[in-house]
Amino acid sequence: MIKFMHCADLHLDSPFSLDDPHKAEQRRAELRGAFASMMLFAKTEGVDLMLMAGDLFDSDYAGRDTAALMAREFASNPKCKFIIAPGNHDPYTPDSIWARYQFPEHVYIFDTDKLSYFSFDDIGVDVYGYAFTGPSMQHNPFAGKRPRNPQRINLLCAHGDLGEPTSPYCPIALDDVQKSGFDYIALGHIHNTTGIERAGNTYYGYSGCLEGRDFGETGHKGAVYVKLDKTESGEVHAEIRGLRFSKRRYEIIRLNVTGCTSESEIVSRIQKTMVEKGYGADTALRCILEGELPPSLDFSERRLANSVQGLFSLEIIDNTMPMANAEMLAQDPTIRGAVYNALLPQMQGGTPEERETAARALRLIFDALAGRPFGDDAQ
Numbered sequence: 001m002i003k004f005m006h007c008a009d010l011h012l013d014s015p016f017s018l019d020d021p022h023k024a025e026q027r028r029a030e031l032r033g034a035f036a037s038m039m040l041f042a043k044t045e046g047v048d049l050m051l052m053a054g055d056l057f058d059s060d061y062a063g064r065d066t067a068a069l070m071a072r073e074f075a076s077n078p079k080c081k082f083i084i085a086p087g088n089h090d091p092y093t094p095d096s097i098w099a100r101y102q103f104p105e106h107v108y109i110f111d112t113d114k115l116s117y118f119s120f121d122d123i124g125v126d127v128y129g130y131a132f133t134g135p136s137m138q139h140n141p142f143a144g145k146r147p148r149n150p151q152r153i154n155l156l157c158a159h160g161d162l163g164e165p166t167s168p169y170c171p172i173a174l175d176d177v178q179k180s181g182f183d184y185i186a187l188g189h190i191h192n193t194t195g196i197e198r199a200g201n202t203y204y205g206y207s208g209c210l211e212g213r214d215f216g217e218t219g220h221k222g223a224v225y226v227k228l229d230k231t232e233s234g235e236v237h238a239e240i241r242g243l244r245f246s247k248r249r250y251e252i253i254r255l256n257v258t259g260c261t262s263e264s265e266i267v268s269r270i271q272k273t274m275v276e277k278g279y280g281a282d283t284a285l286r287c288i289l290e291g292e293l294p295p296s297l298d299f300s301e302r303r304l305a306n307s308v309q310g311l312f313s314l315e316i317i318d319n320t321m322p323m324a325n326a327e328m329l330a331q332d333p334t335i336r337g338a339v340y341n342a343l344l345p346q347m348q349g350g351t352p353e354e355r356e357t358a359a360r361a362l363r364l365i366f367d368a369l370a371g372r373p374f375g376d377d378a379q
């Protein structure tokens, strides 16, 4: 039996998308922390191989200190073989860190865009793979190819776009996977994993990234841990586990706040949802408010975000409509009723942009009529 891990898309040195530059810097440090946690796990568990399926760095201008950090981590675990298949963000070029930096001997880096392999007789494993040698790749190097020795445990470590025939990032057809003859295909490129699946006799899938970087990469992130056995007759048994290494997660919720009559009621509704979903200091939350609120309810997105305690960060997006108590308003003989009735068609039937503009206009006018200063989100 062999033990291996599969990770990808570390994007070390990546910029993080957060409003607060201090927190963005913190996130960079946490990403390195997640990497260190994964490496510690590999060492503790005594894994034989780590398959790193590309985009380890965010760009081919990765800093030397990041390369040094990576090399130190590799050096501290000489029993594990590290296999690297450079991706579209960190392609193997003569100037790249892969070519120029002196990594330890037990680090194996694919350096051509043709399928090649590293052979490990001590554990009976061949690891196939290829490198991006530029920012894009039009053809799948393993399409139509088979491992040279079916008796071996045959793994493939690769960066590419599965099921996207026109992708400029190495389009891989499911058929290529199914007919490949590999026992396990460790893919990188897609940051949200959908789990490891099986096609034909081949396990395959994306590990996802190690840390989410923005709201496009929600949920906890990590790596895949596999214990794999191949019998004499070529039968494969695999125990596959997804492991969390991320320090934080990005999450998005849509919250209906109909019935709230004050800002503090909205705050408690957000807090109740946090408890239900288990969101705490590990969570960067985007909360989209929906539903109908009284037009007179004066709230600011920023003030709301500051009132909610216990999260890593909170972003409020207001998609509510100021239409609660609508019947009373529609009957209102004053200018309030006239404004409401004038804006109602756009608030109800317009495009999302028109609805938002009309809702905002109504709030501003009601604020002005009530003598309130415009909220800080007004512009």
Ligand SMILES: [Mn+2]
Pocket (backbone or CB within 6 Å): 055, 087, 088, 089, 159, 169, 188, 189, 190
């Ligand atoms: Mn990529």
